[in-house]
Amino acid sequence: MRKSDLVLGTLVLLLLWQLTSWVVGAGLLPAAARANILPGPFTVFPVFWAELPKGLGGHFLVSLGRVLASMALAVLLAAPAGLVMGQSRRLNRLFSPLLYLTYPVPKVVLVPVVVLVFGVGDASKVVVITLILFFQILVLVRDAAANLRPELIQSVRSLGAGRRALFFYVYLPASLPAVLTALRVSVGIAVAVLYVAELYATQQGLGYYIFLQGSSLFNYPAMYAGIVAMALLGLGLYFAIDWLERRLCPWEFAA
Numbered sequence: 001m002r003k004s005d006l007v008l009g010t011l012v013l014l015l016l017w018q019l020t021s022w023v024v025g026a027g028l029l030p031a032a033a034r035a036n037i038l039p040g041p042f043t044v045f046p047v048f049w050a051e052l053p054k055g056l057g058g059h060f061l062v063s064l065g066r067v068l069a070s071m072a073l074a075v076l077l078a079a080p081a082g083l084v085m086g087q088s089r090r091l092n093r094l095f096s097p098l099l100y101l102t103y104p105v106p107k108v109v110l111v112p113v114v115v116l117v118f119g120v121g122d123a124s125k126v127v128v129i130t131l132i133l134f135f136q137i138l139v140l141v142r143d144a145a146a147n148l149r150p151e152l153i154q155s156v157r158s159l160g161a162g163r164r165a166l167f168f169y170v171y172l173p174a175s176l177p178a179v180l181t182a183l184r185v186s187v188g189i190a191v192a193v194l195y196v197a198e199l200y201a202t203q204q205g206l207g208y209y210i211f212l213q214g215s216s217l218f219n220y221p222a223m224y225a226g227i228v229a230m231a232l233l234g235l236g237l238y239f240a241i242d243w244l245e246r247r248l249c250p251w252e253f254a255a
Helices: 003-028 041-087 089-102 107-118 122-146 150-158 163-197 206-216 220-248
Strands: none
Touching: 003 041, 041 089, 041 122, 041 163, 041 206, 041 220, 089 122, 107 122, 107 163, 122 163, 150 163, 163 206, 163 220, 206 220
């Protein structure tokens, strides 16, 4: 995607946001419910910059750390498991029913259970996000490893490659795009679940900040500043994964 298209899309979104703010402020809602309920970007962005050194920046870093830890843990657990299942029909047949039953379950409903088991600290937040990313990565990596062309594997074996060489030089490079695709697809869901997880017994993170400013202090400009920060978190992770894919998998973008 060209940078000019991204800039144009951003400007259109900001314009729609400002127009909606003006329409709402003009009297669509009762005056008592209307006051500052939807401030426009010209109001929110100054508050955003003012709040960064006052605590918003710290909450952003806490949330970023939780998401990055979850992504690393999910890749370390799911990628090898997916590769093994993709290579072994027996293991795939053994574990596929379990995967089939657990994959569709919305992981966000497990937040209270995870909090009970792992406590109210960072561990519970990381575990919840890891669960979401784990299944996405596992399924895509398994399918990528299972769909490798047999003639490719046989040609590498004919050169004397053993199971370990096949793993590192065939299965792993072939599955790397699937890992990054799974992360890209899941990052929006992961950030959304992060917001829910940070509502439980914590005083750190963007989810807590947004809830505090909007539902407790009724400081709507600061609440929207937190929403902007969470949006930037998701966008930053998405573009970082896209950059990694272009660097680690250049063959995917070859003309």
